[in-house]
Amino acid sequence: MQYIAGGVCAPKGFKAAGVHCGIRKNRTKYDLALIVSDEMAAAAAVYTQNLVKGAPILVTKEHLADGYARAVIVNSGNANTCNANGIEIAKGMCALVREHTGIDEKDVAVASTGVIGQPLSLQPIADGMEKLVNALSYDGSVDAANAIMTTDTLLKQFAVEFMMDGVVCTIGGIAKGSGMIHPNMATMLSFITTDCAISPEMLQEALKEDIVESFNMVSVDGDTSTNDMVMIMANGLAGNSPITKKNADYATFRSALRMITQMLSRAIAKDGEGATKLIVSKTVGAKNVETARTVAKAVICSNLFKAAMFGADANWGRVLCAIGYSGADVDVNKIDVTFSSEMGKLPVCMNGAGVPFDEDEAKKVLSANEVNVLVDLCDGECEATAWGCDLTYDYVKINGDYRT
C-alpha cells in the first residue's frame, strides 16, 4: 500500500476538469469543477449535521439514494444556501450535466461552497458548461481541486495504490477547507474516487466508519458548515471481485481509504484559515476510544491553546483546562502532557502538575510548522488523533472581511 501521484483521476476511468465560469469575479480563480466516471459507479456520501443545509446537499441525497452515480458537479464562490430558489438551482446544475454529457441527472451529485445567503444564478454555470465538459481529462484532478478551493492556499489531493484480489486498485481524493471546519460531523468538501469494485452498501459503511477517525477529527474554527459533504465513487474498473461483505478485502479497502482521508484531513487542518502551523493532538492511555477522541478534539478546539501555539508559548495549563471542560470522564491527576516537533521533545506536565522546562527549548520546539501535543491519560489502552491549527491574526483578517 503506497502513496502515488495524483488525485481523483489516479484510479482507472475517472476524468475531471476545473474552469472559471464567472461565479467569481476574479477571472484567474477557477469556480466550477466536474468529476465523471467512465462507467456507472457505486456511490456513497456523508453530509453536514447542521440543521441549515445547503440546497445541493438535499439534491445530492436524493440522487444518491439508489447507491449509484457517475458524476459530481461543484462550484465555489457561492454556497447556494438560504436561498429561496436553491433547490431549483442545484437541480439545474445536474440538468446541465445531463445536457452536456448525456449522464442521467439522477446519477449526478452536486455541491456548492462559498458565501451563504447570496442568490446563485445558473447563467454563468450554463455559459461555462461547454468549456468544462471539453476540459474533462484523465489529468484533470489538479484543475478540479483548484476549482473547489475557497480560502484554501494549498491544493489538496492524494492517491494510494494497493493490491487486492491479484489486481492493482487505486483510491484518490481531493478536498477543500479551510474555514467553518469543525469535527463531530461530516466536514468540508471532499470527493474520493476508486476503481475498486465494492457494493454501494459496503462503500457507505466504509465511508461512515472512516470519517469518525479522519474528517471528523479536524477542527479549524469550531464552526460546522452548512454545505459539508464527503462523497466517494467506486467504478470497479480495477477488476477485483466486488467487495460485498466485511471480509479481508474490505479491511484492505478501509486501510487504503484511511490513508487518503487522513492525509486530506491533515492537509485541511494545516491549511486552516490563517494557520501558520499544523497541530497534531494525540491522546493515548484512554479507557475507551470515545474518551480519547473527545480529549484529542477538545485540545485542538481551544481558542486559547491555539493562540498560545501561534505565539510558540508552552502554556500547557490551557491543555489541561480544555480537557477539564471537554466532558470526558478523566482523572486529571493522572494526566501527562508532552509537546514535540522536529526540533525536539518537551515533557511539560506529569500527573496533572507542571514539570520544570527550559523556556528557550520550549520556544524552539513550538516554533516548528508541525507541532505534536501528546496527552497520556494513563487510564487505559485506547488512543485517537485529531488535527488542528493555530489561531492567528490572519484568521481574524480573512474572516473580518470575507463576504465584501
Added chain:
Amino acid sequence: MQYIAGGVCAPKGFKAAGVHCGIRKNRTKYDLALIVSDEMAAAAAVYTQNLVKGAPILVTKEHLADGYARAVIVNSGNANTCNANGIEIAKGMCALVREHTGIDEKDVAVASTGVIGQPLSLQPIADGMEKLVNALSYDGSVDAANAIMTTDTLLKQFAVEFMMDGVVCTIGGIAKGSGMIHPNMATMLSFITTDCAISPEMLQEALKEDIVESFNMVSVDGDTSTNDMVMIMANGLAGNSPITKKNADYATFRSALRMITQMLSRAIAKDGEGATKLIVSKTVGAKNVETARTVAKAVICSNLFKAAMFGADANWGRVLCAIGYSGADVDVNKIDVTFSSEMGKLPVCMNGAGVPFDEDEAKKVLSANEVNVLVDLCDGECEATAWGCDLTYDYVKINGDYRT
C-alpha cells in the same frame, strides 16, 4: 430600584482593599484583594464545572459548606491550579486572613486567577498582608476590583439600591474577565455583597437561579476557566426581616441581584480580550426558554460570526449557520435576523432567506461599539439574551504571549 455609585462596599458593613504584594512583577498592578463583612454573613457561591479545578475552589467549597462567611481573599497573577501544593497554599491564604484579622479561617473564602500550572509562593502574600488589612476601608471596592483584574482593561463594579420591608437594601458587585470565558457554567470571578437579610439557603437558591440568565450567558472565547467562581455575602445590616422563603421579598431580591449580575455580564463581554465591540445576541419567538438560550449563545460563540463583527461585515449567513449546528430544535425556514445599533436597524434575513440591504448602511450599523443581533424564531413566546464580543487581532496577540 436604581443603580447607584460603588461596588462591594455600597451595602452597609463591607470593607474592601487591594494592594500590590509581589505575585506580579509589575509593581503598579495590584495583585491581592480582600473583602470583609463587619458581621457574619450568609454566603453562597457557584463554581466552575471544569473537571480541572483550581485549589482555591476546593478550599472555598469546604469553608462555605455551613452557609456563612465573613471574608474573601483573592489574588491575581497566578491561578494556583495544577500545582502539587495548591491546597496547602489556598489554606495558607485563609490562615493569613485569620492571623491578621481574627476572622476564623473557616469563614474565609479564597480565589485565585492567572496562569495555570505555575507554583504560587505564599511569601509575597504573607509579606503583603499587613498592608492589605491596613488598607481595608468602606471606600475600597475600586482597589479590590483593580486587584482581581488580569487582562481586563476596564474596572467592573455596580451597585443597586432598593426598598424592602420598609428599609433601604443595597447589592453591590465586582467582577473580572476577560479570557477563558464561556457560558453554560459558572464563569469568571465575581464577588457580590448585600446588606439584605436572607437565609443561606435562599441566597444559594437566588444565585443559582440568577447565573442561568446572567454569567452563564456570556462568552468571550469558548474556554471555561478552571477557577471560575461567583460568590455572594449577605450580612443583614439593612435591617429587613430575613428572607427565608420564596415570597415577594425574594422576588424583589432576585430582581435587584439580576440588575447587578447582568450589568457585570455585559461588562465582562464588552471587555473580552481584544474586543472592540459588545455583541448583544437576543433570541425571541422561541418555543421554550432553553431553545432561546441555546440559539442566543450559539450566535455569540461563533468564531466566524465574531470575526465578521470585527470587520463590520453583515455576514448573516454565519448567524444561520451557528443556529443550525447549535443543537436547538428550530425550523430554519421561519428564522428572521435583524442587526441594529445606535446607528440604525437592518433586517437581513426573513423566513430563513436573505433580504436585500444596502452595504454602506450595513457597515454603518455594524461599526457601532455595541451591536444587537435579534433572532426571531417565529415559533413561540420565549426569549433569552447572551453577551459576547468580536474576535480581533488583539485577542490573538494577547493569547499568543500571555504566559511568557
